[in-house]
Amino acid sequence: MKDLAAVPAAYLEALKARDLDAIVDLYAEDAIVEDPVGSDAHEGIAAIREFYKGATGMSIEGELQGQVRVASNEVAFAFRITMADVGMTIDVIDTFKFNDAGKIILMRAFWGPENVTS
Amino acid sequence: MKDLAAVPAAYLEALKARDLDAIVDLYAEDAIVEDPVGSDAHEGIAAIREFYKGATGMSIEGELQGQVRVASNEVAFAFRITMADVGMTIDVIDTFKFNDAGKIILMRAFWGPENVTS
Numbered sequence: 001m002k003d004l005a006a007v008p009a010a011y012l013e014a015l016k017a018r019d020l021d022a023i024v025d026l027y028a029e030d031a032i033v034e035d036p037v038g039s040d041a042h043e044g045i046a047a048i049r050e051f052y053k054g055a056t057g058m059s060i061e062g063e064l065q066g067q068v069r070v071a072s073n074e075v076a077f078a079f080r081i082t083m084a085d086v087g088m089t090i091d092v093i094d095t096f097k098f099n100d101a102g103k104i105i106l107m108r109a110f111w112g113p114e115n116v117t118s
Numbered sequence: 119m120k121d122l123a124a125v126p127a128a129y130l131e132a133l134k135a136r137d138l139d140a141i142v143d144l145y146a147e148d149a150i151v152e153d154p155v156g157s158d159a160h161e162g163i164a165a166i167r168e169f170y171k172g173a174t175g176m177s178i179e180g181e182l183q184g185q186v187r188v189a190s191n192e193v194a195f196a197f198r199i200t201m202a203d204v205g206m207t208i209d210v211i212d213t214f215k216f217n218d219a220g221k222i223i224l225m226r227a228f229w230g231p232e233n234v235t236s
Contacts, residue, residue, distance in 0.1 A: 066196055112187065
């Protein structure tokens with residue numbers, strides 16, 4: 001049984017390391033990424049890889065805020081993203097839903113203009 | 119247009135005040151509450167009122183942790199619940215989805231055994 005509570009830190013570490021393969025490896029083939037919530041979703045691993053190409057093209061540091069919440073096969077966690085290159089921070093809450101293999105099948109990122117500072 | 123970012127504080131205030139009517143008034147008639155995520159949902163306002171009767175029967179204080187994240191017609195927020203009567207705290211992340219009238223149509227509470235201290 002995968003330790004779901006450890007996945008958010010691994011995710012933020014991979015983002016910081018700009019390790020596209022490590023990020024994509026967290027996802028199932030048929031995963032869906034909605035970032036931010038309310039925007040058009042990225043469906044399937046190819047689209048998700050393309051989406052993260054953008055993120056790994058810049059310097060991103062993510063710091064967890066408080067405990068990772070683990071509920072059944074889902075987690076939620078609060079964090080602050082700092083993009084030093086553009087002098088911007090975003091406070092985000094992500095939710096991950098996992099399949100039986102421990103891969104993310106649904107990622108939803110909650111943030112909006114009110115959560116961005118520059 | 120309702121200020122969605124203000125709803126979490128109003129929700130926690132109503133919980134603290136044990137104001138069942140104020141809590142239920144935040145919800146739409148056909149709302150769904152899943153607390154914790156992965157458990158059987160409470161569907162419809164009558165079931166939701168019944169669910170919160172339990173919560174308002176005890177002393178509950180909720181303290182927001184960090185910013186409320188607002189994304190489209192949804193919010194996510196981290197908070198700590200303290201139940202003084204039973205000497206227990208729970209770190210939770212809730213997500214609320216709103217309808218056009220500004221009422222909650224879906225509430226999901228992310229927390230599990232790892233988030234409970236006593």
